[in-house]
Amino acid sequence: MILEAFLLVAAALLCIGLFGALTQQSIVMLMMGLELMINGITLAAAAFWYFLAPASDGQVIVVAVVTAMAIEMAMGFAVVTAIYRAQRIDMTDSATELEG
Amino acid sequence: MSATTLMIAAVWFLAALDGALAGRAAGRPVGPAAAAVEPVRATVRLLVGQRRSTLAADGLLRWAGIVSLIVAAVLAAAVVPLGERPLVDLSVGVVWFNAMEVVAWAAVWLVGWGPNGALSLVGGYRFVAQGLSYELPHMFAIITAALAAGSLRITDIVDAQAGLWFVVLMPAAFVAYLLSAAAMAFWGPFDAPVARDTAGGAGSELAGVDRLLFAGGRRLLLVAAAAMAVPLFLGGGHGPWLPAWAWVLLKTAAVLVVLVWLRHRLPTIRMDRWAEISWIVLVPLTIVQAIVVALVVLARGGM
Amino acid sequence: MVLAVFCVLSLLAISSGVLVFVVDSMARATFCLLVSFLAVAAMVLMTGLAYLGVVIILMMIIEMVIMAVFMVMFMMNPAGLMPMSMFHNTRGAAVISGLVFTGLAAGILVVDWPQRRGVPAPDPTVALGEALMGGHMLTMMTLGVTLFATIVATVVLSTGRGRYDRLGDDLDAERADDPAGGGVGR
Numbered sequence: 001m002i003l004e005a006f007l008l009v010a011a012a013l014l015c016i017g018l019f020g021a022l023t024q025q026s027i028v029m030l031m032m033g034l035e036l037m038i039n040g041i042t043l044a045a046a047a048f049w050y051f052l053a054p055a056s057d058g059q060v061i062v063v064a065v066v067t068a069m070a071i072e073m074a075m076g077f078a079v080v081t082a083i084y085r086a087q088r089i090d091m092t093d094s095a096t097e098l099e100g
Numbered sequence: 101m102s103a104t105t106l107m108i109a110a111v112w113f114l115a116a117l118d119g120a121l122a123g124r125a126a127g128r129p130v131g132p133a134a135a136a137v138e139p140v141r142a143t144v145r146l147l148v149g150q151r152r153s154t155l156a157a158d159g160l161l162r163w164a165g166i167v168s169l170i171v172a173a174v175l176a177a178a179v180v181p182l183g184e185r186p187l188v189d190l191s192v193g194v195v196w197f198n199a200m201e202v203v204a205w206a207a208v209w210l211v212g213w214g215p216n217g218a219l220s221l222v223g224g225y226r227f228v229a230q231g232l233s234y235e236l237p238h239m240f241a242i243i244t245a246a247l248a249a250g251s252l253r254i255t256d257i258v259d260a261q262a263g264l265w266f267v268v269l270m271p272a273a274f275v276a277y278l279l280s281a282a283a284m285a286f287w288g289p290f291d292a293p294v295a296r297d298t299a300g301g302a303g304s305e306l307a308g309v310d311r312l313l314f315a316g317g318r319r320l321l322l323v324a325a326a327a328m329a330v331p332l333f334l335g336g337g338h339g340p341w342l343p344a345w346a347w348v349l350l351k352t353a354a355v356l357v358v359l360v361w362l363r364h365r366l367p368t369i370r371m372d373r374w375a376e377i378s379w380i381v382l383v384p385l386t387i388v389q390a391i392v393v394a395l396v397v398l399a400r401g402g403m
Numbered sequence: 404m405v406l407a408v409f410c411v412l413s414l415l416a417i418s419s420g421v422l423v424f425v426v427d428s429m430a431r432a433t434f435c436l437l438v439s440f441l442a443v444a445a446m447v448l449m450t451g452l453a454y455l456g457v458v459i460i461l462m463m464i465i466e467m468v469i470m471a472v473f474m475v476m477f478m479m480n481p482a483g484l485m486p487m488s489m490f491h492n493t494r495g496a497a498v499i500s501g502l503v504f505t506g507l508a509a510g511i512l513v514v515d516w517p518q519r520r521g522v523p524a525p526d527p528t529v530a531l532g533e534a535l536m537g538g539h540m541l542t543m544m545t546l547g548v549t550l551f552a553t554i555v556a557t558v559v560l561s562t563g564r565g566r567y568d569r570l571g572d573d574l575d576a577e578r579a580d581d582p583a584g585g586g587v588g589r
Contacts, residue, residue, distance in 0.1 A: 004511050006446070009413040011507035013439070015500040016420045022496035024424070025489040028474045032436055035466075036420050042459065043416075043443045050450035052516065054523040057534035060542050062447075062455050066462065067546050071553045073466055077473050078560035085563055090477045093491065156484055161430060192454050192528060199461040205468045206437070213430055213471075216482065228468055235465070252454070252528060376585045 006047035013040030025091050027083075031076045038069040103187055107177060110323040111316060114356055115139035121364045146315075149308035154215045157305075162214025165207045166310055169317035172203035177324040179254055181331050183345030186254060193254040194246045197328055198239060201284045204321055205231045208286070208293060208302050211314060215305035223301025227293035229371045230283055233378035234290075238280035240386035241273040244393050245332040258336030265335040269396070272389040274333045276382055281325035281359065283374075285318055288363035294318075295368050326355040409449065416442035428483030429474050437467040454528040 013036055020033030042065050049058040080090075089095050120135035130138070153159065179186050179193040190196050205228060212224020246252050248269060249260035257266075267274045283290040294301040303314050330336060330351040337344025369377075419438040426432050440463035448456030475481045480489075524530035535543045569579045 003516055005409065005413070007511045008508060009416065009446075011504055011511065012417050013420055013443070014507070015504040016417070016424075018503060019496050019500040020424045022499060023490045023493050025491055026478055028470070028477050029424070029429075029432070029489065032423055032432065032470070035436060035470075036423065036439065039416075039420075039440055039443050043446060046447040046450050046452055046455070049452070050523070051519060053520050054451075055521045057530075057539055059452060059455060059527065059531045060534055060539045062452065063531070063535070064542060064546065066455070066459060067550065070462060070466065071549060073470070074553050074557050075560075077469075078557040080473070080477060081561040084477065090479075156482070158428065158430065158482065161434065164434070190453070191526070192457050195454060195457045195461065199457050199464070202461055202464045206434075206464055209468055209471060210430075210434070225472070228472060231468075372583055373585065 003047055003051040006051070007044055010040040010044035010047065013037070013043065025093055027080050027090060027092055027095070030092060031073065031080075034072060034076070035069065038065065038072065041065055042069070103177075103182070106182065107174070107320060107323065110327075110352070110356075111319045112136075112139050113353065114319050114323060114360065115142075117357065117360050118363070121360055125364050143312060146308060146312035149311075151310055152305065152307040154217055154305055157216045158214045161210045162310070165210030165212075165214060166306075166313050166317065168203055168210070169207035170313060170320065172200045172207065173317050173320035173324050176200035176321065177327060180324065180327045181254060181258060181336060182348055183337050183343070184255075189253065189255055192252045194242050194252045194257070194332075197254075198242065201321065201325065202231075202235070204284060207317070211306070212293075212302040217305050219298045219300070220302055220304045222298050223293045223295075223304065226295075226298075226371055227286055227302060230286065230290055230292065230374060233371075233375045234280040234283035237276040237378060237382035237386045238284070240383070240390055241270075241277040241280065242332060244270050244273045244386070244390045247390065248393050248397060250397070254331050258331045258338070261335045262338060265333065265338075267333040267335075270333070270389055270393050272385050273393075274329070276386050276389075277329055277333065278355070278358070279382070281322070281329060281355075282362060284325055285322035287318070287322050288359060289366040289369045290374070291363075292368050292371055292374075322359065323352075323356065326359060327352045329355050405449070409446065412442045412446050412449075415439075416446070426483065427480070427486045429478050429481045430471060431483065433467055433471045433474055436470075437463060440467070451523055452527055454531065 017033045017036030017038075017040060020036060021030050022033075024030045024033060042062060045062045045065050049062065083089050083095055087094075087097075116132075116135045116139055119138045120130055120132070123130040123135070176197050178188050179190055179197055186193070208227040209224040212220045212222075212227070214220075245257055245266050248266055249257040251257065251260075260266075279290075282288040286293045292301070294303050298304065303311060306314055327348075330348055334351045334355075335347075337347045339347040342350070416439045419435045419442065422435040423432045423439070426435060441460060444456050444459040444463065447459060480487055566574060569581060570576045571580075
């Protein structure tokens with residue numbers, strides 16, 4: 001139960017999420033990768049609070065990270081729905097309107 | 101051990117009462133003895149019944165759904181005070197209860213998805229829609245009770261009702277909580293997920309032990325929700341002559357009688373109508389109730 | 404004992420995170436992600452943040468159920484009955500992830516972390532409430548306004564019919580032209 005152990009687990013989750021976010025062809029699976037990344041960051045924020053500065057206001061960043069996850073998921077699904085309505089796209093490889 | 105017997109006894113009481121009222125509604129009144137024996141007969145019949153599995157079913161997810169429904173009900177009941185102390189007195193008991201009954205969303209969706217059947221999937225989706233609609237009024241109602249007591253610990257909420265029960269202080273929150281208690285266990289007017297127009301909905305492809313555990317988990321969740329109404333709104337164990345645990349049992353039984361009566365009185369609500377009622381009527385009502393209670397708390401001298 | 408629990412939880416979090424991208428069935432992938440979230444929430448509970456741990460459990464279960472709904476809506480292979488490989492550029496992504504992990508791990512192990520300053524408040528929940536309502540009121544207000552903006556933006560992005568479709572070109576139809584009845588009339 002040392003800080004390095006928590007941070008290594010958080011870094012592992014972040015990198016697994018990054019791998020998923022970079023490789024997945026389906027937009028929903030890409031969002032799952034992003035969720036894993038924010039999962040890692042939540043754990044790191046809680047570990048930093050406990051081990052470095054358990055002051056009264058260090059938990060605010062954990063609240064902010066969890067709220068950011070909720071916002072990201074809501075907006076992500078709204079964007080997926082909007083793209084699907086516009087062009088029937090459900091794979092990241094096809095969502096290339098701004099490319100080139 | 102006594103907690104387990106208490107839970108089984110409460111589920112038995114609920115099933116017997118439900119059977120008695122159903123018999124009366126169908127025009128074949130059953131006496132108390134027959135009504136009490138009927139749940140035992142149904143249990144034995146389901147225990148020896150054959151389990152059923154469908155083509156390309158996802159057995160792991162279906163099993164996970166059934167098990168998590170029962171585990172969630174037990175864990176939710178663990179923070180309800182039986183008398184003075186609950187089994188586990190968490191400092192965030194109210195939020196823990198909320199988290200455990202949200203597990204039912206995942207459980208019913210999994211049970212609907214597992215058997216690879218259209219009607220069971222429809223039941224699972226109906227429960228997700230119902231869940232999204234009742235969750236906000238439910239959260240506001242229980243947070244209003246915690247607000248009036250100044251703590252998230254359930255024993256503190258019970259202690260704060262020594263003078264005045266919260267049902268007098270926040271009646272709208274109590275009504276919203278009762279409706280959401282029925283909705284969280286898809287009971288009564290909110291049983292669209294297991295309704296007859298989808299041949300049993302989420303539970304349509306379950307048989308034998310699976311069906312017993314699913315129905316038992318549903319009833320146990322209803323008992324836990326009704327039991328939670330007692331410390332949150334009805335004064336917990338406070339009362340004149342009887343000991344605290346007797347009052348808790350009596351009040352829980354009263355809430356269960358109301359919920360069973362509600363089931364046999366109102367028809368199943370359609371999901372779009374329920375979404376409309378919940379978002380347009382209940383959410384503003386519970387928010388206004390929370391504001392009123394916050395003003396009362398501030399006027400009394402703050403927290 | 405605490406160390407054993409921590410090891411079990413961290414292995415569970417990481418392995419279910421890997422399983423999200425390995426299993427064929429998308430429903431199982433969603434619930435593997437839920438298991439990973441619950442393991443992380445349990446680890447947050449271990450650091451003493453009772454309220455935040457239980458709130459993470461609550462929010463993550465709701466979010467994963469909603470993600471399951473969207474996943475079945477938008478994906479080709481929700482039950483995994485036809486094993487398909489839906490990856491692109493795995494080698495490049497593996498290199499990038501490996502480099503990021505090596506860099507982060509090197510940083511974690513090499514950096515001289517400072518000493519602990521202060522002790523946790525006796526009731527972290529009350530401390531969080533007082534922080535959010537007191538010194539960090541600006542954070543609270545920003546989060547509140549951002550959440551409200553998210554609600555509005557989500558509805559605007561995902562609704563298929565705008566107000567001109569519903570109420571006519573001059574916005575003066577008596578009843579809104581909706582497929583489902585009810586509502587407040589506008």
